[in-house]
Amino acid sequence: MKILRFFAILFLTFNVFDTLWAQITSVSNVTLNPTDPAPGSTVTVTWSYAESSAYNQPTFFILVSNSPNIQPAGTAGQSIVIGDGCGAEAQVNGGCGAIGTNVPAGTDTYSETFTVPSNLSPGTWYVDVAMRDYNIYLNPNYAGSANNDVSFTVPLPPAACTVSKTAEASTVAPGGLILFGMDYSFVDTTSFVLTDTVPSGTNLVEASPGGTQSGNTVTWNLYNGAATTQQTGVAWLLVSVPSSTTSGTFSNSAIGTAAGAASGPVTSNTVSSTVQVPSLALTKSESASSLAASSNVTYTLDWKASNQSLQVFDSYDNISAGSTI
Numbered sequence: 547m548k549i550l551r552f553f554a555i556l557f558l559t560f561n562v563f564d565t566l567w568a569q570i571t572s573v574s575n576v577t578l579n580p581t582d583p584a585p586g587s588t589v590t591v592t593w594s595y596a597e598s599s600a601y602n603q604p605t606f607f608i609l610v611s612n613s614p615n616i617q618p619a620g621t622a623g624q625s626i627v628i629g630d631g632c633g634a635e636a637q638v639n640g641g642c643g644a645i646g647t648n649v650p651a652g653t654d655t656y657s658e659t660f661t662v663p664s665n666l667s668p669g670t671w672y673v674d675v676a677m678r679d680y681n682i683y684l685n686p687n688y689a690g691s692a693n694n695d696v697s698f699t700v701p702l703p704p705a706a707c708t709v710s711k712t713a714e715a716s717t718v719a720p721g722g723l724i725l726f727g728m729d730y731s732f733v734d735t736t737s738f739v740l741t742d743t744v745p746s747g748t749n750l751v752e753a754s755p756g757g758t759q760s761g762n763t764v765t766w767n768l769y770n771g772a773a774t775t776q777q778t779g780v781a782w783l784l785v786s787v788p789s790s791t792t793s794g795t796f797s798n799s800a801i802g803t804a805a806g807a808a809s810g811p812v813t814s815n816t817v818s819s820t821v822q823v824p825s826l827a828l829t830k831s832e833s834a835s836s837l838a839a840s841s842n843v844t845y846t847l848d849w850k851a852s853n854q855s856l857q858v859f860d861s862y863d864n865i866s867a868g869s870t871i
Contacts, residue, residue, distance in 0.1 A: 569598045569691075570677045575655075576696040578673060585700060586664035592657040593675045593694065597649060604645040605682045606656075609674040610663055614695055616674055619686040626684070627660040667775055668702045702774060705806035707732035709740065709814035711799055717822040718796070721789035723751065724819045726798045730768070731778045735804040738769040740781055745796040748785035757781065787821060795820045826850070 575594040583589035591608060608628035609616065617624050645656055676682060676693035683689035707730065714725035724745075732738040744750045744762045757764045766781050787796070799816040826849060833844040 569602055569679045570595055570604055571598055571692060572596045573675050573677050573692045573694040576673065576675055576694050578696055578698055582698045582701075583662045585662055585666040587662055588659060589662055589673075590657055590659045591673050591675065591696070592655060594653055594655050595677055595692070596653045597651055597679070600648055600651050602649045602651075603647045603680045604649055604677060605680060606645070606675060606677045607682060607684065608658060608660065609672075609676070610666070611672050611674060612669065614672050614674070614697070616676060616684070616688040616693060618688075619684045625663045627663070628658050666700050668700050669774075670697055670699055672697050702734040704808060705734040705804050706809065707735070707738055707802040707804035707807060707812055709800050709802040709812055711814040711817045713798070713817040713819050716819060718787050718819045719824050720787060720791050720821060722787055724748065724785050724787065724796060724798075726783045726785070726800075726817065728781045728783075728800045728814065729778070730781065730802055731776060732769065732802070732804045733773055733776045735769070735773050735806055736771065737767070737805045738773070738777070739803045740766040740768055740800060741803075742781075742783050742798070742800040744783070744785055745798050747791065747794060748787055748796055751784040751786050753783050754781045757783075791821055792823065793821050 573593055573595050575592075577592050579590045579592070580587075595604065597604065606628070607626055610625045610627050611617065611621075612623035619626075672695045674693055674695040676684075676688065676690040678690040678692075710729040712727040712729070714723075714727075718724050726742070728740060728742065730738075730740055742764050744759075744764065746762070750759060750762075750764070753759065753764045754766070756766045756768065758766075764783060768779065768781070769777065781800075783798070785796075795818050797816050797818040800814045801811050802814070803811045829848040829850075831846045831848070833846075834841075837843055
């Protein structure tokens with residue numbers, strides 16, 4: 547009976563202690579300066595908070611999140627931007643912020659300056675201030691007495707696109723193949739069109755899915771809609787060089803057009819592949835030029851291939867789900 551009574555008193559003591567410290571009653575009037583900070587910039591957040599007693603030690607952490615609700619620690623799209631100074635039991639991916647001790651009862655304001663994460667995508671984001679007396683937790687779930695947030699917008703960059711060109715190899719053999727690749731990106735546009743011209747003196751073998759040929763021009767209508775985030779992709783063009791062609795250079799570039807882009811159509815870099823007849827050099831050597839009876843000699847054959855060329859190309863763009871390569 548005495549043991550049970552001891553535990554009951556101990557439990558009551560802990561609950562009274564917790565009640566004495568849990569006295570942050572509200573967080574309000576959260577504001578940002580500037581109101582719509584850019585990713586990677588510095589911003590100051592100011593807020594009001596209320597406490598019911600002068601025996602407080604207010605602590606807090608500040609999140610930047612794509613959700614107005616505080617998510618468990620480590621959730622994608624949520625970053626802790628202010629949090630240090632608390633004991634080890636108050637894990638906020640590194641601690642929490644401390645305002646001070648014996649803060650007067652009533653309502654007060656506080657400000658913190660931090661750097662906005664540089665990897666925020668366009669859209670609506672939230673700065674959330676969470677508070678509690680003495681210890682505040684996000685380990686991994688949130689345990690605080692009051693929190694509030696303010697939203698800001700990361701705008702889309704102006705309509706634009708980029709196109710970068712590559713060639714499979716700098717040389718091609720007569721009768722060989724050249725694979726021209728195009729890495730592209732676009733944003734804030736309602737359409738994106740990619741065009742490429744088959745180099746004169748070559749023949750189109752195949753183009754990546756979606757490409758349509760008209761004469762020597764291949765066109766890809768890659769997007770129609772509203773590109774509210776950065777879009778990226780790869781297109782390609784495979785051409786063959788006639789076996790009768792023993793010299794010459796084939797150059798290639800592509801053009802990307804994003805509707806509404808101030809710069810207009812964008813031309814990629816130019817890449818080239820030069821016709822070279824492949825060659826193979828063989829060099830034979832021996833370990834000794836003369837030998838005694840019953841001795842051994844070692845012959846070595848060294849080889850060097852030059853002017854290599856793409857001869858076979860398999861496209862896996864249209865491989866069915868579950869296929870094994």
